[in-house]
Amino acid sequence: MKPARWLADYGMILVLVLLCAFFSAVTYSEQSPTGEAAAGQVVEAVLKAVPNGARVLVVASDQPGDAAFAARVERDLTAAGARVLASVTGEPRNAREALQKIQSAGGSMDAIAATRVAGGWRLITDLASDFPSLGSPRVITPASYRWPNFLKSENLLNIANQIAVIAIVAIGMTLVIITGGIDLSVGSLIALAAVLVAGFIRDQAGGMSASIGGMVLGCLLAILVCGAIGGFSGLMITRFAIPPFIVTLAMMLVGSGLAYILAQGQSIYQIPDSFVWLGRGADLFGLPNAVVLLLVLYALAQVLMSRMKLGRYLYAVGGNAEAARLSGVPVRRVLLFAYVASGLLAGLGGVIMASQLKSGSPTYGNMYELYVIAAVVVGGTSLSGGEGRMLGTLTGAFTIAVIQNGMNLTNVESYTQKVVLGLVILGAVLLDKLRQAR
């Protein structure tokens, strides 16, 4: 493939990389390590400072990873023969109590193993004056380092998790837009699916004590109902030649209304904790399950569009439906497939959202159809049909997510964020037009 064409197809990836580089640069700052890796470092330092039978206090604050830090430090020190007097995770108040208890027991200590945050508490830095009887323990904290907040693995996973629903729904939207159509109903179908699955679990599968089988059944039911609605839209479009915009606008209202009726306008949250496995779990190399699902679906969609007959047909129908029909392409069936797929994927998106939020509400997915369309368009798919790439859409979805996340990290106000996002979408499409004009 020629470099020029590669750039034309995947130029958006370059933009995404530049955005990531930009946000990495602006969020480059001092990091306070915590968790197991920092624990190992601290244990090593403690043992080095006080080789034999050290009496140690472990202090950690209540940030994520701190509990793991404290537990690991305590375990490793004990294993190495040191004595852990107390292990505190929480606020300075908790640490003070522990110190007082040690003091009243008449003990003294050699070292305090602390996270960077805890090590900086006034209580710890002024220990010698407040608790003189404890001796002069050395405060040992993990070394700090500089790293962009944006590039921290939690943040990156956070981005992926936040965009999962939009990105998955955007697969279906890309199929539809490549055929020259549009599907405005996906936002409503997200809400409908979320309400359906939550309602099914509450009412049919036993609520808080629902079994896994019941929950899976609920998910499948919700997804299939959305697929059926997509199929209905497809039939209206292919049999009666009603423009997709109108049909899916109608189904957007119908879907949203149904979601409100089913949920009686309320959130449904009588769902067992295990239901969040899909949306919040992370079983494979620490990757969230929703992100794994997203990657698998994109891989399948990419293969479909680039290698399979059906993919060719989708492009052909969007490029020139009459020429495709006269070449023996089953145009109606191809269109029907696109709308059914879009419905199914919107349903899946709704199920994931319900799982992420552990509830189902008819307000979910509001305006999502527009974000989804934006992701597709930013990814370089033309609204006039016949052109577009699945990986482009994935890039587009991530571009939007990265911009949103980056603005959150740099404390841009949410109203300003909307303005910026709108302009970015416009800019991306403008760039695409300029490139094509050349």
Added chain:
Amino acid sequence: MSPPSPSVLPLSSTNPTNPPLLSLTGIVKSFPGVRALRGVDLRLDAGEVLAVLGENGAGKSTLMKIIGGAHAADAGTLAIDGQERRFQSPQESRAAGVAVIYQEFNLVPALTAVENIFLGQEVTTGGFVARRHEREQVSALFRRMGVDVDLDEPCRRLSTAQQQLVEIAKALIHRARILVMDEPTAALTSHEVEKLFILMRELRRQGMGILYISHRLEEVFTIADRVTVLRDGGNVSDCPIHAITRDQMIERMVGRPLDQEFPSRRVARGGPRLEVSGLRRGKAVQGVSFQVHRGEILALTGLVGAGRTETVRLVFGADPRDAGEIRLDGQVLDIRSPRDAIEAGMGLLTEDRKLQGLVLRHPVRENFSLPNLRRWCRRGFVQRRRERSELDRYIAALRIRLSDPEERVGNLSGGNQQKVVLAKWLARDCEVLIFDEPTRGIDVGAKYEIYLLLNELVAAGKSILMISSELPEVLGMADRILVLHEGRITGEITDVAHATQEQILQLAHA
């Protein structure tokens, strides 16, 4: 048709000693990678019809766009009445009295003839369009032109010929003195062509200079006063029409002596293959029956609107038929869609390759594969190696000129586009091929290649049903001719060798 009155044009008759109405000297125009024009000279006098001939790619369209102000020349001068002009936009060209009628008309389909004619130059009083005034002017003009166009119909409902008249009327209302027409007769019936020529002669008599671009050499002899031939972006000939023969014209266009226009073949006709009986759909097709034999080219001809295209679309399943039976090799076929027809072994090369034959924005490769994917895929996956080798085979066999099979098919010349359409059906190995105007808008050299290909196909035992409006082509290529008129077959000519164009026209007007 009543002869137009002398006042169609606001022109004074021109003195022949005046400077030429339009003169181009040394026009050069390059596009990235191509030198489209390399120093073209051209002269058009008032009151003459100048035919500009040339193969596709010779530079006719570019020249026309320079005259119309759509392109600016890189070098050379353009003068009107001896006064040098540099058009920066189509508006400037129009203001200087030039009207260009492109093959694809510049009409807004939803607007009426009157609205289109005055588009951008509306007559207004206080911001309101003076509709009655405009309407009266147009209807008076149409009367003087001797034509009948419904003023209240949106243009999309008008016939091609009527739309063309609207374009001409637009030029006249804008007081154009130079009329450039690109293939004006390509989509007209021979009757409509005659009417158009009467109008063109009248305009010429009143002093208009008409630049006429056509592939149809017969017409050039009928209408033109002078002929300029372009080849590879330069002039190769400029002479009065009586000083040149048809064969000389072709030789100058292609740059080599042409032995014959239609290649000969000797194929024994086999038994009947495709049998169609009692085919009906509305008023367009009212009971058409015919047979196409093995190894035969059957031509279906008649005026535009006689139901030729409609008939073959019914055979191919592109439109639903009211009645009729289609048999292939004696088997009754239940054709409900093009898919069924293709499955049965038919292929349709459509009349309009841009709208119906190709996905212009898609690569040559994907267009070529479209009807063949079912056979070139395994478990839903396209066998890309096979696809590519088949494509390479046909690119070589049909001598399709392209730099890269991934090139958009819309970037190819008309002849090469047509070859891509042919290739996709040939690769399908269809037993019955329906060709609707297979050589429309294609230059002489490419036409000959397509004729050779038709001969090879029938020699291989295929059956060909060919629609053509070009009577020399029908007479030169067909084994048998059917003439349609108003949805019925009005005649069959079996002795093609001794048939004449007049004979066909008689049947066509029935």
